[in-house]
Amino acid sequence: MTGPLWLNLSLIAFTAATFASAPALARPTLPFGVRVPARRTGEAVILLARRRYNRGIAVGAVVACALVFIDGLAPEMVLVGLVAACSLLGGLASRSIAAAKREEGWYAGTRQAVIADTSLRSDPVRPQWILLAPAALLTVVTAVIGLSKGTTNFSTVLTQILVLVLIPPLTIAISRARPEIDAAQPSASASRYKEYLHGVLSLLLISAGCVNATMLVVSLQQWEFVETTVPTTIVGHLPLVAAFIAWIVFSVRAGDAGHRLSPTGDEPETRYEQRDDDRYWHAAGMVYLNRNDPALLVHRRVGTYWTLNLGHPIAWVVLAAVAVTGVLAGFGVVTLPAKGG
Structure with missing residues (x-):
């Protein structure tokens, strides 16, 4: 800082x-x-x-x-x-x-239940992949400019490619994660969640383009197509600022898991309460561990994002891969993109 x-x-x-x-x-x-x-x-x-x-x-x-x-x-x-x-x-x-x-x-005395919406499986919220096109186009443009310059430093292009590689599987994983549906209002909460999920997936794909736009400007600075001045740096980071503001506005409007959104249609509350599952959540709703839950990704109780179910074997494979990559990067075996390229 x-x-x-x-x-x-x-x-x-x-x-x-x-x-x-x-x-x-x-x-x-x-x-x-x-x-x-x-x-x-x-x-x-x-x-x-x-x-x-x-x-x-x-x-x-x-x-x-x-x-x-x-x-x-x-x-x-x-x-x-x-x-x-x-x-x-x-x-x-x-x-x-x-x-x-x-x-x-x-x-005590409540009727607890867990609700499933099969329509989210038969008719899932589909990502709008066209929103990823700007990120791909910016990567191609950056690579072409670098090749025309004859540079050997393509770290920013590698960062752009990394974004393109990671965002699609993350988008698919989130779209197939277990939905957040309230047993007290199953239809209304399912409607809100679908709208919320659509917004999250769209913002995720748009943010990829914002990151790659900033990487393009950083590349132009590194390859001396433009001078590294304060105005240029500010302009280069405007896409990231725009994406950041968009996430904040969406989070405030939608609330966690979309509970602030208006559902389609009215629905009276049922006699059921959402099942008390506190025993599976730790660190004030930040960590989830349930060996009997087949879901790999679950929506965190705090914030507009998902977390791994640490009771799922694949979750530990993912964490191990991240840890190994970090160790290899620390020993210089794997080179990660550096700050500012």
Whole structure:
């Protein structure tokens, strides 16, 4: 986080805002990653946990801003400390709600169920692959420019190719991940989830083009087609900024798993509650481990993204491959794209 003071303060403010917005964007029945019945979402312990959490975030942000003015204290350490403090606050809030839920028997007398929507298998949400065309075209254009220059440094092109290789399987995996459907409102929640999934897949493919557009500008700077000036660098990063803003706007509008979206048609609530599956979730809804669940990817309880089911054997194969790649890169056997090419 080394850089001008305004940048350090901006990163602290953004980090605090990100953590502070998480409870507001979370599904009402999943406060701080704890599954609660719909009729218990207004419990005093939940409201108190949110107030304490928000106060803690505010105090942490103020302290972090004060610390960046201390000479000799690395701003990176301040940011890491703020992230750790915010994560700890979230964990404490999750534990307090889970304890109240357990002690007061919030699920006692409820009828729990799990709902499946077979239409998501027979008529799945299909990615709009045409949105990946700009990313592919930008890769070709960058490679042609590099060849015309006669350069031997194609690290940015390799980064573009890596994006093209990784995005399609990730898109397919997300489109086939287990859907988030609420047993209390199965039709409405399925409708919301489909709209949400369509938006996520489209943004993912568009973001690939944004990354490759930035890599094109970086390539032009490296190959001395354009001067490396502040205006050029800003213009080069505008696609990434646009993609980032688009993700933020979508996340605020849709909420986690699309619960803020308007469903198609009205549906009365059923007599069922979503099954209490807290025993499979750890670290305040961030880690999922269920050996009896065949799903490889599941939507996290916090945030607009998915996570691996660590109870699935393939999940450990994926993690092992990432770990091996990291070790090989550390020993110089595999060369990863460097920052700025």
